Amino acid sequence: MDRRIKDLCKRAKSADKNAACELLEIYHADIFAYLRRLCGNRQDAEDLTQQTFFKVWSSLGSFTGRSEFSTWLYRIAHNTYIDWRRGRPDGARNYPDPWWGECVDTDPGPLADAADRQMAQRLYEAVDQLDDDQKHVVHLHYYQQLSIRQTARVLNVATSTIKYRLREALGILRTTLRVGEHEPDVARATPVAKGETT
């Protein structure tokens, strides 16, 4: 674990509010983004972020430092989200707003091209349609940039399981994109008979 984070945790455990606020400063945006993407709306994401950090402060004493602080934090956020979903009247399903619509594109990076952005949005929609197991892995590993090992710790499963779910998710996403990708390019994708030329 990063020495600075370790030090902040230690100080927060000794009731140093400044240290706790520094930890907040470092992590709150990531946790909010994680929950916002998962729970599908801004208001619930705020509530869940609040609940997550409330649990963090109240159980900081049990954090022994065996795992990274961020992994522990994500695990709490993940469990908070799961509890929230169980308590929802519409049961296991959720209907997310497109979170990417709220994002200001200051540094589009590899998605600078409009077609790329469109494809990326289709991909985000497809991620929302994945099974829960696959979805959580995609959110943590790709959106939150956690390593496979960290993702496995957050979800409390083996790293092999994470790899398997990632491969499965990528397969589904690939199929979804590939099919969509063919739509505009009719000439290229139209199957022709053996021996014929286009």
Place this chain on the structure above:
Amino acid sequence: MNMNERIEQYLGAAPKPPSPVGLMDMLRKDVILREVGTQRSALRRFFVPSGERVSLWRVAAAAAITIAVLLPLSYGATKLIRRFSTISQLPGVSKAKFPWGYDGAALSPDGKHFAGTTMSFELVVIDTSTGEQRKLAENCFWGTPVVWSADGSEIAYLSRRGDWHTDMGRQPSSLLALSFKSGKTRILMQDPLWPEDWSSDGKLILGERMSKEGLGAAVMVNLETKEETVLAKEGASPRFSPNTRYLSHVTKEANRSILHLRRVDGTSHVQYTDFPGTIDKPLWSPDGTYVVFVGTQMGIDRRHKDLWTLRVEGDRFIGLPLPVIPNVEQMQFFNWSQNGQLAYVTGFQLGGVYTLPVDARTGKAGGPPRQLMLGGNQCCWSPDGKQIAFWQKQEGGEGAFVFVSASNGETMRTLSVAEITGVSPGMSWSPDGRLIACGGTAKQKRRGVFLITVETGDVRLLAPLEKAPNSLTWSPDGKTIAYGQNNGVYVVNVEDGKPRQIASPTEKEEIFNRPVFVPDGGSVAYAHLKGPDCDAVLATTIDGKTTREVCHVKDTKLNMRVFSLSPDGRRIVFTPGDEKIWCAPTDGGEPFLMADISELGETVFAWAAEWSPKGDAISFGVGRQEYQYWVMENFLPVTEAGGR
């Protein structure tokens, strides 16, 4: 950059939803900390209980514990590490086209070969170190278990009679033993069962036999005397212990799994009944001291599948089962070779239903294939061509028809049909749009031709039959339904529900399969198979009196066994079982390639194409499988009280 890398790049570059203004302030206010007492480390507390001096007594006690407990434990840890270092993939085996990772393949006793049946009805054996693949026999029954003799000199397999599209493929003709060296076969049984295990002396076979009620009874057959012992009316996975003195199998009673341990001579029988979940596929360890099984238990919000082990000593179970490998939900275990390798397959199958626009005048593809839905199984077009109905098992296990828009795949409604428990391949929507006819099984194990009211989901058993029929098709006037069963073609009058056979094969290897009404309604077309191949589609009048040839292809590799007739009767579309979809004119013209779907993935195959009612599109299923075959070294501790 390949597709996966692009997807990963897009996901990695996903924008971050900004945290709302004021959230940080709110969170700051919530920070309520209480001091957590600084604690000395556990070791320090142990060795320095007073906080001042090291306790020599405690140091001595720690040394004693280290010698007596920790060193033996570390030996176990070494075993554990070694276990994971000796898991290895069988890349040569992974390349073979085994069907759907079915659990019927088997590793040879010495672990050097892997035998299984392919989708081309061949028995193949693969060298596990070089990947070299050798065909040992043809015309075998794919997807059925193969079993090695204890000395590895022979392989027992089911020879095939019939085609898997008929009667779900369960028509084996005999159980054969093939000599691995000479390639010669001998008949083990004429009326074969589904083989699971073969005793070390070669005299006994364990397996499952399907009863008329559709239950797989666990049976043991003496190959010399032909004496058959029923171990359980509804059982699974019977296996001999390595010394063939004992056997194990599983039964299910009142949602509970019972693991049985019997002496082969019938003198003792014990049961383990306390496992809090389901027991599947028990396998004996090579030294006969453990039974290892896949245990499934319900967790808080999901099922957990782990590999468990239970000690066996003689005719007793010892102690309680212990989990040995967690999270095996993606693994299917085959068998344990005598040299200690546990073979398994891991991977997945994906697929879906696609549509392809077709020029109704030429029969050629008019655009790219489009995915309607992921998964999906049996489907049929509505008579107006606007909807496609799928049969699906819902999460709770109940069956339902899902109606999707044929133009965009959007789900229009779901019709729960709890009464029906299974649907066989090939269902059909009535011309007036009111009913869907399907062959299948309903509650109370009723089988036959069912009519489902599209509006309400009411179920009517039109014609009760011993086995579920397949490939149902309505006549254009809606008065008759044709279906396939027992290698023949039948029609049933919708008013009186009385079935009548109109085409019955005469030769032993002949099959009439997949009937489709021709547009005039006077006759029924069907595939004529000789062996696994089909080069002709015939049509017989519904009075059964006259038969004519509708289509013939010269190249028998263009297998027409799964076909659909266009609404104008001028063409048939067929899927030989690879990535290509073919179309053949019924006027004797040359068949042509309608579509090649290899762009959808490396291991895709198309199947069961169906014309839309207007002939301007076809629907077809796409399957894709990615499997890897692995072996694991025997990870169980060696015990002296072996069962060998």
